[in-house]
Amino acid sequence: DVKVTQSSRYLVKRTGEKVFLECVQDMDHENMFWYRQDPGLGLRLIYFSYDVKMKEKGDIPEGYSVSREKKERFSLILESASTNQTSMYLCASSLSGMNTEAFFGQGTRLTVV
Amino acid sequence: AQSVTQLGSHVSVSEGALVLLRCNYSSSVPPYLFWYVQYPNQGLQLLLKYTTGATLVKGINGFEAEFKKSETSFHLTKPSAHMSDAAEYFCAVNPRVGNNRLAFGKGNQVVVIP
Secondary structure, three states: OEEEEOOOEEEEEEOOOOOOEEEOOOOOOOEEEEEEEEOEEEEHHHHHHHOOEEEEEEEOOOEEEEEEEEOOOOEEEEEEOOOHHHOOOOOOOEOOOOOOEEOOOOOOEEEEE | OOEEEEEOOHHHHOOOOOOOEEEEEEEOOEEEEEEEEEOOOEEEEEEEEEEOOOEEEEEEHOOOOEEEEHHHHEEEEEEEOOOHOOEEEEEEEEEOEEEEEEEEOOEEEEEEEO
16 A cells, blocks of 8 residues: 655644654655645645656745655755644655546644744 | 636535535646545545546445536535545546646535434
């Protein structure tokens, strides 16, 4: 089975802190994604990566950056956390090809206080 | 950019009744289409997908969906709701051209009434 593992289920951080969310997949997938999930808004794409060191902005990249130094690992970075970044963050991975499904991690619920 | 419309954020259905969740997409070229389910405190899990071929697609847990090009729709159905179907359901599309960017609808929270 494909496994996508997010390093934390719950995180509480203070405003202004630099926050790292880590995601690891074990199926050699080319694509990796970070989404943000908020009630009533569905999933919104923050960033995605289609290869090591390659990244593209999604629909809501402001306030976030990403890093993909190894194929299996994709990190989301909040440079200076703010309360409006309190949310559920979901990582996903998929094979290249648009007809392939994405596999999701369990999610990280981040609270910024 | 692709857009996906799911109407009705909360859907209540009686146990044993038909489950119908609607999904419409906006694209002149039919995209690849997916339905995902999210159980409480979990990530998303694929229910079914349409890529090519037969337009009626069967998925896990008794769900199925039909792709209708003329209506730009991919509605999800299950003949008889079970209590375990209480979850949030997301329709998603991936365009056949351009970047591989899976776009999601806003979701339907399904409540099953005993």
